[in-house]
Amino acid sequence: MTERSARTAVVLFTRDLRVHDHPALATTCAAFDRVVPLYVLDPALAELSPNRTRFLHQSLAALKEALRRLGGDLVVRRGDPVAETVKLAREVGAQGVALSADVSRYARRRERRLRAECERHRLALRLFPGLTVVQPGELRPGGGDHYRVFSPYHRAWSRQSWREELAAPRRVSLPDGVTVGRLPEPPTGDSPDTAVGGEDVARRRLKQWLPTLPDYDDLHDDMAGDGTSRLSPYLRWGCLSPLTVADAAGDRDSPFVRQICWRDFYYQVTAGFPEISVAAYRRGADEDWRYDEDALAAWTEGRTGVPIVDAGMRQMRAEGWMHNRARLITAGYLTKSLRLDWRPGVAVFFRWLLDGDVANNSGNWQWVAGTGNDTRPYRGFNPVRQAERYDPDGAYVRRWVPELAGVEGKAVHQPWRLPDQLRGTLDYPPPLTAPDSNPVWLR
Template identity: 50%
Template structure:
């Protein structure tokens, strides 16, 4: 079809890349394209927009715009209600189709519905294979809309056929005379201080990071991915969240090298299909346990200590400080601090989930919500009353205390694994170190949780 034919709009959402982008690929194969991103005030002015993600988004949009310009196009940026802005661009350009990535959240489904209503005769094509390896709804249990246990889901997930990753388009054309608008800086879309050592956004950075991990560290992943100090994780979760990397391409490239890693990517798809089938689980317990979470002054004080990394439990504090410092936390650390908040302190998982949303660059709705419900025992964990020992986790995953010393500088002078037990120091030494006593006896806290669940 000639360049003078009616164009197709590519509505970028959480697929900010040119490699293996089904929506972009389909539109480019049809003729001229209008690469469009809409700054949605529902998100920008809401509780989900936070400085770390705003900066990462701005950098990712700038990188996407540069990649499009190399191919003869540019990113068109509009601000307003998504359905209204897309419809306006369709009218302006005479576009005959809109292509976009499918997503799992209730918000994304409502956005699709509004787009269909606003587009009239223009076709809307939703590409469900853009953000997931296996889209929600593709794997189900007999007579059900989704699977609620990960292991059988993963067995089916591994056997699902997968398409080959799509190459980035070599050349793109755009309708003449279309105003592109300005790619926003982070300060234009969010105010506030970002994490001092957060990762840079964008597909270019994400592909470089993943290639380095794949070439140098992937083979040891199965044995070492829980090593907190060694940090052999890929750290690509922010790039997957914003779609700077394709999960399908990531899995394809890692399949034979690091199967334990691809299992972690399968958890993303698993959580997405649980959320898609249970959209209210962002706020409501997926499986209620009739918890009466602690509230009041003591609960608020302990929650503040948890947020600030001042609980007196070094591993917990190190993990929380890494989150604030980097906008990211090691996966093992997320498990530890989640159990500590929900089961040792017996505080509402929603408090922790919101704090993670406030700081995580990869604050994915499905993953964040369903992981928090898992650790709280209100989600898909079949052993919903399981208890993790903070001391055992420290001994196993930070045996020499290097991770703690890295993130809790007050304890940097304590040698070896003794760093995990500063409460053994006398009060004067602790005061000199400016490190608090433990805010809770772990055994007593865990017993309190089990009693509340009717298990003691």
């Protein structure tokens, strides 16, 4: 077979930076003689989050090495993903392009543009699953295009047949003469203690964490114990397939697999409501928000005077990650105690979190704010009660708020109640509240 007669295709990587259980890559390698794995560094996304950009580049470097072990390589281009993909496909004489389907407004616009350009240049375009366990749109309630409430979605999701996991391709064969291009050095992120990206790291993390899975229901809300999987950044960037994680966990009704189902739930919500980051999902819910730049800055920097809130925000700024219970508490404090708009909160989380993505970040924020899919939109999160329940001896707070390191036990959660003499020695602000409010947790 000559190079000219070989069938060639391009696989465009986006948020699926792995070789194991990658339907687009595996299927294309099985169907074509030559496959060009491609990642396009899009300048439009480069400045959104220094933390995620660093994690992305680490993951791309790991993907490049994995593809080299299979005989191929990762081709790197810079610019508009659609233009660069079509340009490369024409250079190598490709017959088609493959990529994993995504749900964000940006991703869907990219897919529409790519489809139009592929049609114009007579290239086949095929979208594949891989970013979720169950594809958005595969489960539909009667009379609707997506599930709006989690519980019926979870029941349908648990009964649904899942696709089979796919092994990594045995070999990836590049066309002769293709210019691979170089990855730049990973940039410096803003958080000093972030996790390292890459498929190998992710698979080791999963293997090391799985023995604790039977205790997940007891451990995952222990804020100081840090018993969660910490797999979310690797799922966000596709260093791990969510199907691989769900299969490894086993029981579909287990608390951990239920969290994976929540992830799928928000993907199908976002597919049906692509404005999820900027508009209230529940009609008429956005009515009475305050706007206070000083209060927002205090919350962002972890200096609200509410220890459990400040601890969560400081953890995020240090690690690019925050305990899930702390996410609920900090978001609830911003929206229900300070009565500030949820959208700046979405932006702050998106700026710092390694796992920040449109579907889950925005969907969970709207749930807490009462504008989204919560069937009890007026629920609140009492930060003191939450702290005393999930950080009972104050170890999590003392770890992240060293100003309070000398306050013993659960008293650390309410420093405003300390004796005047002790309180006066603390370099810590009084609690920040909304004007004309007297929250129950402060009494």
